[in-house]
Amino acid sequence: MSELSILLKLFEQNKISRRQFITQATALGLTAAISPALFSSAAQASTPTKGGRLVMGCTGGSTTDSMDPATLTSNMNQNLNWQIRNNLVEIDHNLQPIPELAESWEATPDAKVWRFKLRKDVEFHNGKTMTSEDVIYSINHHRGEQSKSGAKAYLESIKDIKVDGKYEIIFELSGGSADFPFIMGDYHLTICPAGTTGQQWEEGIGTGAYVLQSWEPGVRAMATRNPNYWKEGRGHFDEVETLSIVDTNARTNALKTGQINYMDRVELKTVHLLKRMPGINVTATTGTAHYTMPMLVDQKPYDDNNVRMALKLIVDREELLRQVLRGYGELGNDHPIAPVNRYYNGELDQRKYDPDKARFHMKKAGMLDHTFNLHAADAAFAGAVDAAVMVQEQAKKAGIKINVVREPDDGYWSNVWMKKEWCMCYWGGRPTEDMMFSVAYANGAPWNDTNWEHKRFNELLLAARAELDNEKRAKMYGEMQEICRNDSGTIVPMYNQMVEASSEKLGHGPISGHMALDGMRNGERWWMKK
Template structure:
């Protein structure tokens, strides 16, 4: 390294720490022979390299509904997903950038009795926003809220193996399961599970008081949330305050970004992505992950209760055309397996469900049909950006197979409450889960609240329990492979495509490596990012 290179490196470190001005850095760089444009770029990168406290971060979200609440058992979209991950909430554990488990409110997880018992040690000194100390009683009350007999929480589906949860002193929680679960600590990362203050065994969620990095100041569902940095948070966090805006219309969301109203938008309009690429001071947020757009069919409702009808539809849709025209290449075709290829134990079942109108017709004949007419419920953007356009493309694809799809335009607002899980065929998206067991248990277990196909395959559900407690890796792999094949061949999940998380981020915001399991840096953006 030359003397000038050493000086530039040292100068970059000083910039990152706020100890060297733009003018002085650029003068030094020019003196070392760097061009003005290169010097400016070097300064911008250096300025973003080290976290620093301060500033108001504004996020324009494509999610959120007027029917949303602060009740964690009801959270079902990407706006309130943020609440439990890192806005007001602090869960027992988090997921890191490599998909690994990181203890958070918990200090450690220790298995016992062949992973049928878990001892959770809590960090000392954590307080809630109201000043109350977080204890084991609060953890017990929080989990009991989601798994109680009257609970409607999706957490109940993947934590139904808990037979006992109790506090053993103020800093230890003991969980007993009815069967071994090697993945149990991962369950605690779910966004519905931030720890809440409790009284007499009941959690107090109504005011949005948690132990997370931000203290709630105001919340108008479907419109806006504001929060300020929690000065007593047990980890470093950077923004002084945050604003989260629901801007469901993608054109309005894009304009909000381009006008400087917000620093970051998710769900970018891929039709006009070049406009964002060419915008000043903009970084395109583009993360591929194991996250699918789907069109679930209710397997207990005619005509979808016939597997041959389901297979006909699976072959009547041109998924590559959807990737090209809806995702503009920012994704890849699905194959009726909810598990993304980057997840542990993922397989790609054969035969690939490709567009084949003749094969679709042959399945219709097996169902005793010459043709078929069905409704498909689709909102403009609530299910995913371009969902209505995708439904109309599917309508055109299916005509060649003798399938007439009547696209029913549904309103974005209230879609998850009024359409999804209720209409026989609808559009949907799934966020990833950190383990294949969580994904399957949440979305496909026979009695899961979010089983949006009502598919109840006995063999699948038998394997689901067996695989959860299997410690032999080869046997576990074989079980999950068989389950994915069953889903592909028999299930009601029409997995259209796996999408990238695409948004626009102003270069005024600094960040490290992103999570790719979920959008918005895994839901941790307001905790991890900073004002450069």
């Protein structure tokens, strides 16, 4: 491919601006080769157009999936959720909160009271106008005593929610929360009509760019463009079809043969081959996503930190990064805060593979004769079974025995994750430290998948949430990462880039690293080129 062709491709994909295109072409002495028609064609290709069908092949779909926003777990239903629904706040591609159903917000100086002004004349798919009543109902859906919502932990600081007319909401918090707008952008907290309950969640009534037409959990969903969508410049496709295709090879073949035009989690072993295929674009986006191996610390022998430390030390992270991710990622350090997060602690020593030290800790725990079951399925992430087998081999040098238990892909998230004592797992990450720690590491959090509890950690979590001094806050989050690294039941071997592939017929702007599939919003943000 010529240098000019490369520049044009980058411009078509909105990866460089018109000015950057001209500057780089000039520096390379290529301006004479650029005809107005050629540049005009590239500009037209990067301009959103209406029409066409987006067909996606996604991982993780399960027959146990639900469209209840409180229980979203798989890429399939998380993405579908944002096709058909909106939040008060959207997290953009720079991991910053921007207005969505809320047109603005403001806080008191202590960040304890937040006032959100809602957009007016926004309609649900059933024709009902959205008001503050719907917002309060939707948020309270996750706050109930019996709630199993993954967002429940984020909302525990809310003391009261008040209405100030039909289009203003006031949140009163028990303590300051500098990140509160980020919380309102969490994918669970989409706004639905007041009174929605039970089977009604599966109807998918929302305010989103698409109207749900059919929904087969773990199989297929079909949605059509909302003719009354309120958001300018979004929702371009006539139809969006979302398919659960758990097997990586099946997803890849579906893309190659044109059965789908977008796939997540490209097989990294063969990504170099996919890159060579005409008509296919491969993107690799760095974000907050990471792979984990959680252990239930309230079960023996994982209640002993010597066991946990030994298992952390027998993981050769560099080999996993090289073999499983093919270099598309960064080394993990046994905490969930990614290098792109604001308060990432880059001063912590990188944990390394150390069989001798691992053996020392395991012997100290008296568990050298124990065989550890590591439960795995590629539903956790592409290559999860291979990664588990690699860890099994790595442990042998320390004299530690691991039995890899291969689980079915279907139902993995409901039958294995948070149920089996040690397993493979994937986290999309969160845009802030408070959100990530609150949902997966705080004491009593619904998705604390190790049942870990640490007094100092939980004290720091509350203090950092309310701290408005940036330097003090960074110090607190740095200490929390160190506590996780040295005590928690979570092994974090690597942060992965989100490697996905699509037809070159699809157009898009800057891709978000917030979550997979362009922050789970590719249905709303992308378009079909003419």
